[in-house]
Amino acid sequence: MLNSFIFVVMPYAALALLIFVTPYRFCSNRLTWSAYSTQFLERDTLFWGINPWHYGILPVLAAHFLGVVFPAPMKAFLGNQNNLIIFESISLALGLFALFGCVLLLLRRVNTPILKKVTFAADWVLLYLLAAQALSGVYVATFMRWGSQWYLHTAVPYLWSLMTFNPQIEYVADFPLVFKLHAAGAFLIVALLPFTKLVHLLYMPFRFLMDPPILYRWRSK
Ligand code: HEM
Known part of the structure; x- marks a missing residue:
């Protein structure tokens, strides 16, 4: 049961969220499509x-x-x-x-x-x-x-089986819990990607590299 949840339900749910929510966020709220800076x-x-x-x-x-x-x-x-x-x-x-x-x-x-x-x-x-x-x-x-x-x-043939929509969880079902938690964590991260600032992963800042340097002026106290 736990194995099916972690190794079948979680990856496909994560993929569905990634595919459907990401374009929605891009179109509806484009200004949040980055990790805003807290450097200042x-x-x-x-x-x-x-x-x-x-x-x-x-x-x-x-x-x-x-x-x-x-x-x-x-x-x-x-x-x-x-x-x-x-x-x-x-x-x-x-x-x-x-x-x-x-x-x-x-x-x-x-x-x-x-x-x-x-x-x-x-x-x-x-x-x-x-x-x-x-x-x-x-x-x-x-x-x-x-x-x-x-x-x-083990993990690689399992991941390939996911991609071909024929999940073969026998490859990973008998691993210790910590490995299962590591895999579950990865699927959760993918699922949360479109809802968090991690979406900046999908933003390739090529144009940013061509921008002229920004000049900051600090106000003295
Ligand atoms: C968001 C996705 C993931 C992140 C951020 C992540 C992160 C990491 C990190 C930081 C390590 C330690 C590297 C080292 O010290 O050698 C590691 C190791 C490992 N990860 Fe992941 N991982 C992710 C997804 C996965 C997935 C999906 C699997 C398999 C289903 C996996 C299997 C492993 C294994 C087997 C190791 C041990 C590698 C070794 O012994 O050198 N990881 N991962």
């Missing part, structure tokens, strides 16, 4: 949070996707013991880096009174969820060793 309210902790978070989580997610898109070359690559050890060590370091950044971003909001006024329920839910996701990922990587290898033989 607090910038020191932001720097130490946002950089580790993005530089950690993006390569980790890219590694998740590489396994799904190129399972055969990844199996061949990670079949070599040295490659596997190097790949796992780098992934773990990046996962810890992301976790550190995310916790700092959370503490920043908790400890800065002025930020609390511009932090809404959806922002809190998202930040806690991302921190829990990074924590469960690091837990799996640490205590269920060689995850990058067994992921290719």
